[in-house]
Amino acid sequence: MGKIENAALRLEAAVARLEKAVERRGDRGVEDTAESRRLVADLAAAKDNYAALEATTTRVASRLDATIERLNAALGAS
Numbered sequence: 001m002g003k004i005e006n007a008a009l010r011l012e013a014a015v016a017r018l019e020k021a022v023e024r025r026g027d028r029g030v031e032d033t034a035e036s037r038r039l040v041a042d043l044a045a046a047k048d049n050y051a052a053l054e055a056t057t058t059r060v061a062s063r064l065d066a067t068i069e070r071l072n073a074a075l076g077a078s
Contacts (some may be wrong), residue, residue: 004057011050018043 022039
């Protein structure tokens, strides 16, 4: 597994932990505190980072596929 895949998995796990923390805070009926606002902001930032990483991964995969096709064509492979 490459660095990008590892980073994506770690980020996905972090987002899941943040979502659970926000849900637990909400389930307890805790008032809107600095802690809950921080968790919500952290969750939003993690989701933004995940979306950016996902977009980068898609671009890299597409470019790698194109490069592999060109190399196969240059080597005469099918």
